[in-house]
Amino acid sequence: MSVPELIRIVSRDSPMALAQVERVRAELAALHPGTVTEVVPVKTTGDRWMGDLSKVDGKGAFTKEVDAALLAGEADLAVHCVKDIPADRPLPAGTTFAAFLQRDDIRDALVHPGGLTLDQLPDGARVGTSSVRRTAQLAASHPHLDCIPFRGNANRRLAKLAAGDADALLLAAAGLHRIGRPDVISEILSPEAMCPPIGAGVLALQCREDDTSTIDAVSALNDPATYREITAERMFLHVLQGHCNSPIAGYATAHRNGDLSLRACVFSPDGKTVLNAHEWAGPLDPATLGTSVAVALLRQGARELIDTIAH
Numbered sequence: 001m002s003v004p005e006l007i008r009i010v011s012r013d014s015p016m017a018l019a020q021v022e023r024v025r026a027e028l029a030a031l032h033p034g035t036v037t038e039v040v041p042v043k044t045t046g047d048r049w050m051g052d053l054s055k056v057d058g059k060g061a062f063t064k065e066v067d068a069a070l071l072a073g074e075a076d077l078a079v080h081c082v083k084d085i086p087a088d089r090p091l092p093a094g095t096t097f098a099a100f101l102q103r104d105d106i107r108d109a110l111v112h113p114g115g116l117t118l119d120q121l122p123d124g125a126r127v128g129t130s131s132v133r134r135t136a137q138l139a140a141s142h143p144h145l146d147c148i149p150f151r152g153n154a155n156r157r158l159a160k161l162a163a164g165d166a167d168a169l170l171l172a173a174a175g176l177h178r179i180g181r182p183d184v185i186s187e188i189l190s191p192e193a194m195c196p197p198i199g200a201g202v203l204a205l206q207c208r209e210d211d212t213s214t215i216d217a218v219s220a221l222n223d224p225a226t227y228r229e230i231t232a233e234r235m236f237l238h239v240l241q242g243h244c245n246s247p248i249a250g251y252a253t254a255h256r257n258g259d260l261s262l263r264a265c266v267f268s269p270d271g272k273t274v275l276n277a278h279e280w281a282g283p284l285d286p287a288t289l290g291t292s293v294a295v296a297l298l299r300q301g302a303r304e305l306i307d308t309i310a311h
Helices: 015-031 058-062 064-071 132-141 154-162 173-178 212-221 224-240 286-299 302-307
Strands: 006-012 036-042 077-081 095-100 108-111 126-128 146-148 168-172 187-189 203-208 248-254 260-267 274-281
Touching (some): 015 154, 015 212, 064 203, 095 212, 095 224, 132 260, 224 260, 286 302
Parallel strands (some): 126 168
Antiparallel strands (some): 077 203, 095 203, 108 187, 260 274
């Protein structure tokens, strides 16, 4: 295998995204000590826009500029959070996933300056989040709390919390660890209490399809268990064809005995309707499991529920 002397890595320019790139650089350095890596930071539409994401192509707003740099040959490798990559459409033509890194924590974290837990928050407490997934689940489980729109990278959100713009925040536990701020976490929410987004805690490495040397160089970073989980989750989301305002959540688990399970939910925005499905795959391949869980939710009315949500 011919390993490139230089691999240029493109990513969003937020502090968290750049921390994620450093993880990739470290793993590549351990694997290929002779290869030099260079960072190509870009600012995405989603990072610039502080309004409703549905007005700027939803989650695709965090990937378009990164994809463009990769396709233009300005970089050789793109690092994405899987949860930011749309699954209702194929990857940009000419690109492919080369690896999924070992999964980090998939759970959400509550940040409260006084260290309160979610159940301890008083009536009317303002919880900052712009995630329709979190808002719907809080409406179902804690209807006495008030979700208020909160955009920006994690550091900016923490600064807004400190300024009193909200009483508490919901953020990804993995993200807070990546930026070195696990100290602010007052509670880690179980996946049963707050079902995570599809692709939670996973970094994807994307290359141009014809760049076989880079693909070969980074493919050894792929974690087989994570690959199976993400394959099931993204097929599930693809079959549902949800849009950026769809409160959809779910996570797959690769078990030690080789089994794979997938639990998933679809919510109405007000949390009054909750559809659940949970299936195990013995002989089923991950994509078939994802399809099966999606079909189970479609039979419960997920299509009608998703289609009634404006976007």
